[in-house]
Amino acid sequence: MPPREGTYGLLAEFDTPGDLVRAARQARQDGWRRMDCYTPYPLEEAAEAIGFHRNKVPLLTLVGGLMGLAAMFLLETWISVVAFPLNIGGRPTYSWPAFIVPAYEWTILWAGLSAAFGMMALNGLPELYHPLFNAPNFRSGATTDKFFLCLEALDPKFDLVETKAYLKNFQPVSVVEVEY
């Protein structure tokens, strides 16, 4: 993808989570879709407000866990029955109850790794550069105590002047233009 130029979006800063949620809800109602909120802690109401309800992390975790279970159980069975059968006091080579413990551990291991790395991948992280970091007030607030709403330039409704006026209606602390 060639480097983008121009405006990424308009970033409105709010002091309280309530103001942000109300603004985001209104913007969504007014037909905005390419937008995001930035908060210093998980704010479920804001996610609801911009219409983000479900995510795929649980599915990835389930698939990962089942793969881990299958991988370890099959490995144990193959090793104990085919690759290296051992006669331990006459016990059957396919002694599946003993195989449960490592298979259980690997279910958790793969599920946990899928949850963590899957979440990162879905979030598009690591992404060390992002246009928002160019906004002068973003880094001092977004990870500390301020709440941001960003209406992105990719939205068909976006217009630099009109959108700026529109955001001002929500009485934010400030509205700044974010460059790529």
Add this chain to the structure above:
Amino acid sequence: MATSEVKTNDPGIDPATGEYRVIGPGQTFRSVTEKITRIVLTPHTPLGWFALFGVGGAVATMLLVALTWLVLIGTGIWAISQPVAWGFAIINFVWWIGIGHAGTLISAILLLFKQGWRNSINRFAEAMTIFAVVCAGLFPLIHVGRPWLGYWLLPYPNTMDVWPQFRSPLLWDVFAVSTYATISVVFWYIGMVPDFGTMRDRAESRIAQYFYGLLSMGWRGSVRHWMRYETASLLLAGLATPLVLSVHTVISFDFAVAVLPGWHTTIFPPYFVAGAIYSGFAMVLTLAIPLRKFYHLEALVTERHIDNMGKVMLATGFIVAYGYGMEVFMAWYSASHWEAFMMWNRMFGPMGWSYWVLITCNLAIPLTTLWSRKLRTSIPYMFFISIVVNTGMWFERFVIVVTSLYRDFLPSSWGTYRATKWDYMTYVGTLGLFTALFLLFVRFLPMIPMSEIRMMLPGAKIGPKVKAKTVTEAGD
């Protein structure tokens, strides 16, 4: 800000919301953030930190010496022999991993139970878990005798055409402990990512900005990210809960699957897990009490935290007491001559003193006094109790390992166990290693999860259109 505002007899109800106050009053998003980031981002390291790190490092050096000698000479430098073939290495392994369990309990199980108070202590409890697992994992590795061949434990295609034996609890341990270590590290790191973002944005020096910037992976607090992050955290908590219960269960199988009197018992898995949590909470207290004092975090780690941890210790202490009671009962009820002798020998034999140290430290002192709220909120007393319980739990493992082994079925093979200086150096050395690692964590990483603390502040309530919920928790 002062915890004295929360009276000992007053559960500390926040007048604004009617909720129990977990964090001292008057904190804002910014004040909390500054309080926590300042500890790490200040260019001035406190002298006390250097002093403690020096001590920890010196003691850890002792471990290095002991390990070097071990590699040169072999496990013969330890006291292990026949009949006590499992000595300090296994005792310390079980003790350390048990300590680690409280960290996972706090970060995972209490998260699932929506115990908001855990937020202040979960990060350093998780750090404690990881460093405890580091110390624990060392012991089986050096106990194999040739640690450089430790990878033989793993199933991998090799020219010897040999594969591991999956019916052995010792191999189950390999998977349980390695999974536990991996998931703990991942959970800990994922938990820190948003806080690394805060550190990156608040750091003034270029190096710190790069350092935390890389660690934060570009976290920018998008609510879409946050929602996936919350789901992943919850799932990791849900996965870590059965994991932590399984790890000590599998460790107890190392003993319970053997046919030795004193080991071969079905009470072991729950009793080991409860003991692990018991000692782990004691270790959290041992670490939290000096930390909150030293870094002035009384507003974030309040008396209520100490009180709650005392309650958890009381509950798990009674499960452990039940385990001890059951061991004695089964020795009588089983009508097994060997079981009965093992129990008599454990209590009144030549090493009977260790059993009574265990009973005193684990039952007599904590379980009689932790009932009192006054004592549970007395900081010096809780520090004292934490040391007592840690000692007691170490002796529990000593009693299980040594007093079951040293006089077995055949009197002609009876022996004794007397740890050598190398045993002690290795054990004490891991305490130093743990201290040094923990101090590095406190200095360079955010030890209290800022994003989770922010969620608990009054400012996080969506208002004024949404009314503040008046939650009345059951009990206190």
